[in-house]
Amino acid sequence: MMDKVALLKAVQAAQAGSWSESHQIAQDYSDATANWLHAVLHKIEGDEWNSKYWYARSAGHDYHDFDNVIEELNAIHESLL
Numbered sequence: 257m258m259d260k261v262a263l264l265k266a267v268q269a270a271q272a273g274s275w276s277e278s279h280q281i282a283q284d285y286s287d288a289t290a291n292w293l294h295a296v297l298h299k300i301e302g303d304e305w306n307s308k309y310w311y312a313r314s315a316g317h318d319y320h321d322f323d324n325v326i327e328e329l330n331a332i333h334e335s336l337l
Contacts, residue, residue: 288315
């Protein structure tokens with residue numbers, strides 16, 4: 257089940273550069289938005305295979321949808337509002 261408050265906190269942590277904090281929160285959830293965030297976090301980490309794994313579970317989002325992870329994090333943030 258998605259917890260919008262927790263996922264917003266995770267997005268904000270990622271935007272602030274706290275990959276570990278964001279990842280800790282994201283991995284506690286398994287809905288499409290959490291999986292999308294999880295995918296972006298692994299993209300930031302540079303783990304393309306793992307990132308694509310999570311994109312496949314994100315309800316239609318793709319590794320190549322965004323060239324800029326900041327813009328993608330902003331899109332995730334907007335989807336949670």
